[in-house]
Amino acid sequence: xxxxxxxPKYLVTQMGNDKSIKCEQNLGHDTMYWYKQDSKKFLKIMFxxxxxxxxINETVPNRFSPKSPxxxxxxxxxxxxxxxxxxxxxxASSRSPDTEAFFGQGTRLTVV
Amino acid sequence: AQSVTQLGSHVSVSEGALVLLRxxxxxxxxxxxxxxxxxxxxxxQLLLKYTSAATLVKGINGFEAEFKKSETSFHLTKPxxxxxxxAEYFCAVSHNDYKLSFGAGTTVTVRA
Numbered sequence: 001x002x003x004x005x006x007x008p009k010y011l012v013t014q015m016g017n018d019k020s021i022k023c024e025q026n027l028g029h030d031t032m033y034w035y036k037q038d039s040k041k042f043l044k045i046m047f048x049x050x051x052x053x054x055x056i057n058e059t060v061p062n063r064f065s066p067k068s069p070x071x072x073x074x075x076x077x078x079x080x081x082x083x084x085x086x087x088x089x090x091x092a093s094s095r096s097p098d099t100e101a102f103f104g105q106g107t108r109l110t111v112v
Numbered sequence: 113a114q115s116v117t118q119l120g121s122h123v124s125v126s127e128g129a130l131v132l133l134r135x136x137x138x139x140x141x142x143x144x145x146x147x148x149x150x151x152x153x154x155x156x157q158l159l160l161k162y163t164s165a166a167t168l169v170k171g172i173n174g175f176e177a178e179f180k181k182s183e184t185s186f187h188l189t190k191p192x193x194x195x196x197x198x199a200e201y202f203c204a205v206s207h208n209d210y211k212l213s214f215g216a217g218t219t220v221t222v223r224a
Binding site: 004031033035040041042043044045048050055056058090092097098100101102103104105106 | 144146148150153154155156157158161163200202206208209210211212213214216217
């Protein structure tokens with residue numbers, strides 16, 4: 001069983017569209033994250049949730065809206081997609097803020 | 113603010129040679145430290161972690177890292193490189209603050 005799974009793996013869409021990426025973890029973790037990896041492979045935190053509550057919003061544009069319906073899920077909705085949103089988005093989870101994070105396989109978003 | 117510096121964006125080694133990847137952190141308080149590996153088109157996999165128990169940490173795939181507080185370093189080593197070690201390696205730090213701060217990554221290539 002995949003510990004952290006995100007769908008879709010690839011997403012190609014036009015500018016201005018709205019899209020969602022789903023993430024689920026079956027590890028029983030309390031904390032979930034979204035990270036963005038840019039074309040130079042630099043990884044940066046976007047959001048952190050703990051027990052469904054938003055803990056960190058790292059100056060992400062309002063077009064990005066995470067939603068955590070329960071502790072096992074953290075979805076990412078993106079409105080009005082822009083070319084600069086093209087990147088790989090990783091979902092991750094951890095048992096607590098000071099333990100290691102387990103990452104999903106990533107969603108490669110390409111905005112054309 | 114904490115930051116992580118990985119010296120050398122690209123390391124090339126011969127098969128069977130020592131692999132040494134450098135990581136330095138800037139923090140007045142020793143953080144939690146991690147090394148992750150990313151294979152092409154995959155998510156991040158934890159290699160090892162330092163959480164103040166032992167300064168020499170052994171991880172998966174024959175990797176180990178040594179925490180040196182006096183040098184604020186957490187360098188990753190492997191005595192003998194395999195072709196399968198070719199990947200991107202990331203050092204990361206956490207201060208129990210619901211996020212990992214990553215270094216810029218080091219690409220490892222292994223020559224036959």
